[in-house]
Amino acid sequence: MTPKALLEILKRGEVPEAAALEAFGRSAGDAELVSNAQLGAFAMGICRAPLDAQARAALTRGMTASGTSLSWDLSGPVIDKHSTGGVGDVVSLVLAPALAACGGFVPMISGRGLGHTGGTLDKLEAIPGLSIEQDLTSLKRITREIGCAIVAASGDLAPADRRLYAVRDVTGTVGSMDLITSSILSKKLAAGLEALVLDVKVGSGALMTGMEEARALALSLTETANAAGCRTAAIISDMNQPAAPAAGNALEVAEAVMTLTGRSRDRRLGDLTVELGGRLLALSGLAEGGEDGRARMRRALESGAAAERFAAMVVAQGGPPDFVDKWRDRLPAARVQRTIWPERSGAVSAIDTRALGEVVIDLGGGRRQASDRINPAVGLCEIARIGDMVGQDRPLMLIHADSEADADRAEGALAAAFAIAGERPVPAPLVIEGIGPEGAL
Numbered sequence: 001m002t003p004k005a006l007l008e009i010l011k012r013g014e015v016p017e018a019a020a021l022e023a024f025g026r027s028a029g030d031a032e033l034v035s036n037a038q039l040g041a042f043a044m045g046i047c048r049a050p051l052d053a054q055a056r057a058a059l060t061r062g063m064t065a066s067g068t069s070l071s072w073d074l075s076g077p078v079i080d081k082h083s084t085g086g087v088g089d090v091v092s093l094v095l096a097p098a099l100a101a102c103g104g105f106v107p108m109i110s111g112r113g114l115g116h117t118g119g120t121l122d123k124l125e126a127i128p129g130l131s132i133e134q135d136l137t138s139l140k141r142i143t144r145e146i147g148c149a150i151v152a153a154s155g156d157l158a159p160a161d162r163r164l165y166a167v168r169d170v171t172g173t174v175g176s177m178d179l180i181t182s183s184i185l186s187k188k189l190a191a192g193l194e195a196l197v198l199d200v201k202v203g204s205g206a207l208m209t210g211m212e213e214a215r216a217l218a219l220s221l222t223e224t225a226n227a228a229g230c231r232t233a234a235i236i237s238d239m240n241q242p243a244a245p246a247a248g249n250a251l252e253v254a255e256a257v258m259t260l261t262g263r264s265r266d267r268r269l270g271d272l273t274v275e276l277g278g279r280l281l282a283l284s285g286l287a288e289g290g291e292d293g294r295a296r297m298r299r300a301l302e303s304g305a306a307a308e309r310f311a312a313m314v315v316a317q318g319g320p321p322d323f324v325d326k327w328r329d330r331l332p333a334a335r336v337q338r339t340i341w342p343e344r345s346g347a348v349s350a351i352d353t354r355a356l357g358e359v360v361i362d363l364g365g366g367r368r369q370a371s372d373r374i375n376p377a378v379g380l381c382e383i384a385r386i387g388d389m390v391g392q393d394r395p396l397m398l399i400h401a402d403s404e405a406d407a408d409r410a411e412g413a414l415a416a417a418f419a420i421a422g423e424r425p426v427p428a429p430l431v432i433e434g435i436g437p438e439g440a441l
Contacts, residue, residue: 112169274297
């Protein structure tokens with residue numbers, strides 16, 4: 001079936017046969033076979049005609065087969081993590097080196113920002129000289145020598161996803177469960193993973209704002225990945241506030257380094273890292289269950305072993321050798337910093353987390369169009385958490401902007417994103433639900 005014929009089926013609101021979807025996924029990596037216009041129409045068509053489990057698996061298989069699949073011969077398991085995205089979600093930069101310090105090998109194929117959510121690759125590119133564009137030979141070398149690498153999908157690895165990923169960002173189709181599933185898993189399966197843990201976000205800052213759709217996505221991902229032979233578990237985690245107290249590329253990298261080195265370990269960021277890593281170590285056989293895995297992750301962070309792996313990874317990917325020690329001097333800084341105070345004193349009872357992500361984009365820290373350039377220095381830091389008391393002694397956050405005018409535009413939206421109450425609310429659990437094989441929970 002030609003791409004045009006498949007699009008005709010989607011236009012009618014019908015689901016194409018599995019074989020046709022698999023063939024389309026395999027061809028989508030080649031611009032001569034499937035144009036950008038056809039990719040955009042396909043993404044919109046999938047939103048109109050959601051896929052069933054068989055069709056979703058077929059599309060994933062096709063996208064995985066659109067390029068090279070890696071094979072490994074290492075002394076430990078090849079493992080990875082993926083998050084569905086949120087605001088301030090810098091967990092990957094802490095988790096990958098911590099897993100490496102625990103004996104895992106982590107060839108993390110990551111993406112750029114989608115919609116209001118930040119992208120791991122954009123964050124890493126805030127580090128001077130660091131290159132996320134590594135060919136497969138370099139990816140395998142760095143992973144073998146250091147234990148982890150965080151890179152963009154090369155032209156050889158799941159090229160269909162690389163093209164479709166960019167199209168989703170500018171066509172309003174980021175939230176499609178079918179496209180999220182095939183996007184995540186095509187990269188992960190092509191990387192030759194033995195085990196995978198998934199962080200499905202739910203809440204005001206997530207792509208999935210309700211539990212029903214978040215659970216459906218977690219099940220879709222775990223069922224598809226386990227059926228493909230990759231031992232996979234998922235958690236559903238709260239994204240009603242940022243994962244770290246910062247949003248913006250350089251500012252989030254700073255949070256990651258402070259967490260790795262213990263200079264200032266944000267509890268929420270640290271807990272999420274330990275939770276995901278503990279489950280993944282159990283899945284891969286590097287730990288005897290989730291509790292043992294979590295204990296191993298804590299030791300990797302507290303001993304400095306994870307920080308050493310991160311420092312080595314930065315150098316291996318072209319970054320400065322003294323980055324972990326001198327990150328304040330190496331990361332770009334914004335021209336304007338402004339403190340945002342609450343309109344009244346009280347406890348933060350709710351945060352419109354999506355609004356924070358939108359402000360970061362407006363400041364220049366994200367993209368509205370695929371061609372937009374990112375300013376890595378701008379964003380938000382010292383963001384108040386739900387339950388924090390704010391007032392004259394505690395601001396809501398600090399804006400990092402390129403100009404006073406940019407800060408002016410952001411200030412009103414940021415103040416409105418916080419609800420202030422007289423009493424502290426009962427905090428929501430960070431991990432709402434776990435899904436996956438017995439022993440990893």
